[in-house]
Every structure is written in structure tokens, then in C-alpha cells.
Amino acid sequence: MENTLKVAIAQITPVLLNKNETLKKVEVNIIKAAKQGSELVVFGEALVPGYPFWVALTGGAEWDTKVNKELHAAYVRNSIMIEAGELDSICTLAKQHKIAVYLGVMERAKNRGGHSIYASLVYISEEGEIKSVHRKLQPTYDERLTWAPGDGNGLKVHPLKHFTVGGLNCWENWMPLPRTALYGLGENLHIAVWPGSDHNTKDITRFIARESRSYVISASSLMTKADFPKDTPHLDKILEKSPDVLANGGSCIASPNGEWLIEPVLTKEGLITATLDFNRVLEERQNFDPVGHYSRPDVTKLTVNRIRQSTVEYKD
Helix, strand or coil: CCCEEEEEEEECCCCCCCHHHHHHHHHHHHHHHHHCCCCEEECCCCCECCCCHHHHCCCCCCCCCHHHHHHHHHHHHCCECHHHCCCHHHHHHHHHHCCEEEEEEEEECHHHCCCCEEEEEEEECCCCCEEEEEECCCCCHHHHHCCCCCCHHHCCCEEECCEEEEEEEHHHHHCHHHHHHHHHCCCCEEEEECCCCHHHHHHHHHHHHHHHCCEEEEECCEEEHHHCCCCCCCHHHHHHHCCCEEEEEEEEEECCCCCEEEEEEECCCEEEEEEEECHHHHHHCCCCCCCCCCCCCCCCCCCCCCCCCCCCCCCC
16 A cells, blocks of 8 residues: 555635635645545645735735735735744644645745745645745746745655655746756655646646656645635725636646646536556656656756745854
8 A cells, every 4th residue: 555645635715815714624624635535635825825816906016005015914914824833733633634734825934034925835744744844936927026935945855655745836836947856856746736727737737747757736726706705905906807717726636657647627626536656656767767867967967955044143
């Protein structure tokens, strides 16, 4: 049984700008996944407390406006401060049910002052321990108006039975060098988390699988115009330009040969499960291994800085 791994994608809708209610949905889905026999459950990018769809809908680039400031303040207040124990309940469930978790959160980083937020991908082991927090290296386009850029500290992989699992956030998955950083650590199960929509997942999921000869899980969320909570700040302004569907899911799994194991699942909320066979990784590495026999480190080589960045260093 060490050769196989049952995995689950929790494709769910956040309770936008409400971290406590969204965490309750996360907890429910962890328990469901464990009861179905899953050994790993994956959630979408920035799921807690949700993706900042409003930035593109409310003139997010306008300078010094009340709307932008108040929405941003609500976002920061509902982001997760890991050092304060705000993921302790998730860790407890992971340990209790012996299930590993990849969870996308907005992180309110204490070591950066506690006022800027980062799109972070948190890995919690089946022992209930937070093993890595990867802050998205480069927020994409309008995300830069509300998220801060991260660092390389979270470019790490983790053993899970025979597999070695690692992950990246959204368009980071298009960045060749962060992908290579994980390949070099032995990654053979890649987790790609997204805010939602098959236009993100339908091509790159298979591409990364083919490039790395690894399994690739793309985990997305859902969001419709009707899903905005009634107490969302400036809801009327957001809804003026909101499409009916902002994120249609698109969660999927590709096999190490780049073919679909599970094609993108659209508009359906719930768990998507599959069983992965590690032997398929070894079979596909026979003809290509991007950091092994099909590489030339004497010609091209990557250097990775994994120091956690902070503005101030205190020496007492």
C-alpha cells in the first residue's frame, strides 16, 4: 500500500472575507476526505478568506479611495496569522484523521510587521505539523494591489508514503525556475493551487506533468455573484460589474505521462478523489528526467535562496 496514495481535492466556495466560517468549511471537508480514505486533501489558492475578486471590479488601481481602503482592511483582518495559532484546529484534525493537508490562505505575516498579506500555501503533515509555508513569490497583475511578494523559504518538498510532494500558487506554476527548484528536491507529486476556473488549469496541469514526469494536482475554488456574503463591504459597487460566475472550478489531476487522470471538473462543489500509483512516476522517468539523466548541470544550474526575508534583524 506504500506504493499508492489516495488523494482528494476539496473544490469549495469560501465564505468571502470571513476566515472563521471558511475554516469551518475546510474542517468539514478534511473530515469527509479522511472518512473516504484519502491520505492527502488539497484546497485552492487563498481559499481562506477568499480571492480578492473585487480589485478588478471596483477600480482597484484608483489612488486613496475609501472603497479600496475599507475592502483591503477587511481582507487583512480576515487573513491568517499562523503564529497566533489560527490554523491549530486544522492541524488537530490532520493529526486526528492521519491526513496531510495543502491549504491556500492569505497569511498576515508576523515577521513582516503583521500588516501586509501574502498568498501562502501551507503544508500540514499527517502528524498535524506545519512543515512549510510558501509565500507566493510574485502576485499576478491586479493581485499586486493587495498582496505582497513572498520569498523562497517555502520552496520545500515533503515525504508522503513513496511520494515526494511540493506545491506552488497559481501563476507561479508558469515560472520555470521555481518549478525546477522543486524538481531538484525530488518532487514527483506537484500541487498547483488556483483561485478557480478551467482557463487556468486545462493546459498547464498536463504541461507540468509532461515536463516533470510527475503527477500534478490542480486544486481550484468556486465563486459566483450570488456567493458574496450580504455583509461584504461595498457589495453594491462590487456587484455592479461582477459577472455571474467568477470562478468555475476546473480542479483536475494529470498523470506522469501528461494525460488526464481526472479532467477539469466545472461548477461542482465537493470532493474529487483519485488513487495515485507511484510506479507510474518511475515508468515515465525512464525516457525523461528534468533534473536527472536528462539534465546538464555542468552547463545550466539553478541557485535557490530559501532564507525567510524580513525587513529588520534584531540582535539582543
